[in-house]
Amino acid sequence: MLKPIQLDLPYPSLDCITCDLKSAQIVFPAYASAHSELTAILQYIYHSFNFKGRCDNETADTLEGIALAEMHHLDILGSMLLKLGADPVYVSSYPPTGFNFYSSSAVSYSKSVRKMLMDDLSGELCAIEGYNKILCRLCNEEVAAVITRIKLDEELHVKILKERMNALFCDCNHNC
Helix, strand or coil, rough: CCCCCCCCCCCCCCCCCCCCCCHHHHHHHCCCCCHHHHHHHHHHHHHHHHHHCCCCHHHHHHHHHHHHHHHHHHHHHHHHHHHHCEEEEEECCCCCCCCCCCCCHCCCCCCCCHHHHHHHHHHHHHHHHHHHHHHHHHCCHHHHHHHHHHHHHHHHHHHHHHHHHHHHHHHHHHHC
């Protein structure tokens, strides 16, 4: 059975987090938006299917392992949003207004091996940038600690994806 690809560090407890709608509004885009944990999960699973179809189980398993970590992040963020007083619905902004429900249109549906991995890497870098912006805006230290811990996993994913890309695309005879 596959395991999530994440650091072997505990995540901060959510026990001390209480209602704070301002923090919920700041964190919400990391939960469900074009550049969110939900989008990352869908993209990694889709790309994993494509690698399985190409009989590249090592890359498929890597992407599934990252997807499992992203699922854990989604679970943490959803639980945290509830504690902050927000409904963790799948909309593109909070509080929900009009018809801004989540759309999977931001998922990369590329089929080229190189493009899939580049899109996944780009998604991780975007997530890190998004978490840095969230951290700059947060005043709630308990929420910031959770976001910081999740960001560490995203940094690990960048490293893993780069290693996978090097293994697939590096011509070792030319000392890449």
